[in-house]
Amino acid sequence: MKMIKKNTGTTIDLPIEILKASDLISSSEIELNTIENAVVAMKKTMNAMELIRLAEGLKNLSEDLIVHLAEVCGGCQDCSYCQGLEEYDEIFLPDYLLEEAGIPKDAKLCACTLEDSGEILVMQADYSYDIADVPQFVIDIFEISGICIKELEERLIMEDIVYGDE
Ligand SMILES: [Zn+2]
Known part of the structure; x- marks a missing residue:
């Protein structure tokens, strides 16, 4: 069961239907x-089967979320980005260079170059997340399922709403 509750900024009561459907009522x-962007309300004491059912439910929810994201991104139509993905890597520079350039040490970097120029321009990215921030298990699922990683990266960079906006 899924239910949307308004966040009043104080407390959130769990409706009786939710307590019944999850058997938290007992x-x-x-x-x-708390986990990032969610909270799991669970029985304080559980027997083995209850624990297994909870773990299974969390696993199913996790899978549903990834499937949802995959559907938003869609299948890859042989784009060059996804085919060259194994060449992709994060850019690392020595701290003194970053310091001289006035770039924070933990900043995300991006690079560009003019073909055959012999020069690479590295700069602080003006976005917070890209494919390098995505856990490997998500990349693996997307690759196995033929989902477009480029589409995913565009959504990461633009910070598009990908859930709950329908
Ligand atoms: Zn692609």
Whole structure:
């Protein structure tokens, strides 16, 4: 079951339908576990089967989220980016060069070049995330399923809403 609740900035009550559907209603205490961008409300005490069902449910939810993202990005139509993906790597420069250029040490870098110029221009990227920030398991699933990594990267760079905007 899925339900949307308005965030009032104070407390969020769990509706009775949600408590019933998750069987949290039978639990005297509820354990809240925060993960980035979510909170998992689970029974404070569980038997082995309950724990397994919870783990299975979280795994299924995780898979659903990745499938959703894959559907948003769509299949790759043999784009050159995805075919050359194994050549892709993050740019690293020594700290003293970054310092001289006034670029923070943890900044994301991007590079461009003019063909055969013998020069590469490296600069601080004006975006926060790109494909280098994506966990390998997501890349692997996308590659195996033929999903376009370039489409994913465009959404990362633009920080597009990819979930919950339909
Ligand atoms: Zn592609």
